[in-house]
Amino acid sequence: MKRTLTSTRPGGTELSRRDLMRWGAVTLGGASMSAVLASCARAPAAAVTRGAVDLSFWTHDEAYATFFSEALPLAERATDFAYSLSVTRAGAADLVTKLLAQAIAGTGTPDVAGLEIGSFARLLRGTIATELLEDLTPLADEFGDDLIAARKAPFTKDGALYALDSDTPLTAYYYRADRFEELGLPLPAEAGTWEEFLAAVTPVSERDGVAFGAYSVGSDLGQVVQGFQLMLLQRGGNLFTADGDLSIETPEAEDALRVVTDAMRSGVFTTVTDYYGGSIQTALGDGRILGIAMPSWYASYGIKPNVPDQAGLWRVAELPRFAGGGGRTAVGGGTGFAALRDKPGTTAAVELLRSAYLDPAQQVKRFQDMGYLPTLRSVYDAPEMQGLTDEFFGGQDVFAVYREIVDDVPDMYQSEDVTVLNTVLSGALLRAYRGDISPSEALATAAEDFHGQVQDTRSDG
Template sequence: MTPPPPSGLSRRRLLGLGGGLGAAGLLGGALSGCTTAADAEPVTSGSVDLSFWTHDDAYVEYFRTAAENAMAAGDAPFRWRLDPTRAGATDIVTKAIAQAIAGGGTPDVAGLEIGAFPRMLRGDLATELLQPLNDAVADVRDDLLTVRTAPFSKDGTLYALDSDAPLVVYYYREPSFGEAGLPDDLGTWEELAEAGAEAHRRHDVCIGAVTVGSELGQVVQSFDMLLMQRGGALFDEDGNLTIDSAEGEAALTFMARGVQEGWIATVADPMGPSMQAALKSGQVIGLWMATWYKIYGLVPNVPEQSGQWRIRPLPAFRDGGSRTSFTGGTGFAAFRGKENTLAAVELIKAGYLTPEEQVRRFLDLGYLPTRRSVYDNEELLRTEDEYCGGQRMFEIYRGIIDEAPVFSLSADKPVLDTVLSGHLLRAYRGDQSPREALRRATEDFHGQTRSSRS
């Protein structure tokens, strides 16, 4: 059963939970005003105007179409109209907390990007602000991928439905692999590393790339993908840091060796100019990245390379792990205690739980289904991708989805990004061994989190 939500929003309680917001000036006038907001009587049917916050306009059009489809089918008690607000992923969480402290103006529906969502895990913040979805998904819970519900859950309560199941795959530029004499079917990272080192010496190409820029979450992301693939994790299900492990050392050793020997490139931003230059010049001809990277990384940066790229499962680590990993995602949540809370939950259900909408989401946006049964959908399995040379990419996704690692988030993820990123860069440069980098990052993390709680 879903635990009952608290009876009201306490301004003092929210101020304490939202301490990560920073200086009071960040909130403007939000700190003045009412102290408690009682739950509103929910609208149960009819026309509703939903305030809809997102960092990506594509979600607005997706949900508008989902609402139209549900209304046309006669499956919806509501006639939804969306009032969208677009903001940065981090700003959405900041502004939502600020509005809650002010006593009103929170969204009805918000897309909470997975890098920003950990702030909702601080104390009881998610419980105070977000409507539990356990009952809403009860009929399909066994079909929902645990790997996508776990990151948006706390203490057994689900607070958001993920937009995607962003598996990490290996992208490779097929003609360039052939020119460099690189096999595209090597089974392990160790085998690909040896072949990649030789190709780098002879052709000055790279078979991977890591991020070393100013966006600290991206720096950690490069490592986290291979850490999870190897069988490790940043945090365990109780929120304890677990990077100082054999799995962490193996992943970082592989990456540091590649950077120092030159067959793994360093870029400031996987979406930005440095990656674009590396792709256009033919320096980077392979990389591990999420399924959404084709849409947001390759197509915008190198449209002229359409037809040349392919995907495959990740090469496995010789000593253990799987053939895939995860990175990214955005969970859509309904804010609780509002007049439109029920209508918001029903919109999220209409958009994200039916098989038909899960199929459309992949075809329209390229986002993978979050229901396991949809991976057997014949239309998706037959779909050919023009950019990837007509490859039936969904066949690859179905073949590895059951190997995807389950992972958990922590409210202290922003602290980890700050301390770990610097030690990763030192390991890449050879200033620290991988083991030393992870040990020192762990010490720094515990020092930071202890001091912030004292």
């Protein structure tokens, strides 16, 4: 397998000054961006239908490159292709920027791209996704209801699916079992509702200065919004509707934010600079944060690397419900793998996605290797997924917790304007956390600012 790990522009083709000026002119306007892509389109080269095929593979995470490279023998047994991969790695946001730039240049786009969920939203503008990405709906339809519908929603536009999600990132509660037992605290779901659980732990929080949740308030605006979004999704709301319209001025949004702000002001929830760096590492290490509600991948990428010395002390539990309604879990994050359309290797790329991501054994392997939960519902009941204990979590069968709540997984809808929302909503959330404005005022302010900025952006475009 060929491997090229680089942070420079993939493909080796430099954009001209005129191209760069044109790129700057179209990044805000969906219609004009689509026109540019159409004008740059070239007649498709002859498709490779069998034999040797070298696919250009872009990802932001080396673990994905390893996973797909290990899947090549499986794909070769299932198809008439002999695969090799040329791997390019870049930051999640940079990867999409480079993808669009190469599309404008008319050359150097990848065959397969792993698109982080927040960055993928940029491709929802106008007909960009339609112009660049292969429609994977026929592939998904082969699996029917077994392919969890909620994980198709973030990568769907106008009924067409453009990427296969790497995960079903269910939210659960990660907690210090030793401290909960020592303090005589109930597990979240056993307490009943979020409101009842927070009331039960408030006296301990006030007495000992410990927190039972953490929210990012740093410079990563997506993280700031995600903390609230997890609660909103569990409460039964969404940042956007299925059509991409803003949906934050709702009873569900106000209720979710009220619970967070009340817990923030009482000290039951605390703030951190981000979910991965020094501030949360210190707070977890010092025992000042005894629990946190986060998606399933946070076990592998947030807790274990931050406090390896606390192995055996942590456990995973279901979330409490909201008194006002909603479900037992939420989702956060994800990466969708897409095949670029009208390329010689498009068919081979789609078949690689089928083999690497939709084969049940590969879904088991993905969880074992990377901690990403299956996107096929049947795999949750597969014999290989039973009794998977984790010594970091005290030998607990953590997968059993996820299996119990997977049928409550909510849809998460996206919009081409998610970056605008992150900007305006994060500021409003921080003001609400400080007590400067009420939850309803924060949501109304963010909605007003969002609509104003989106209108101005589209007018300019």
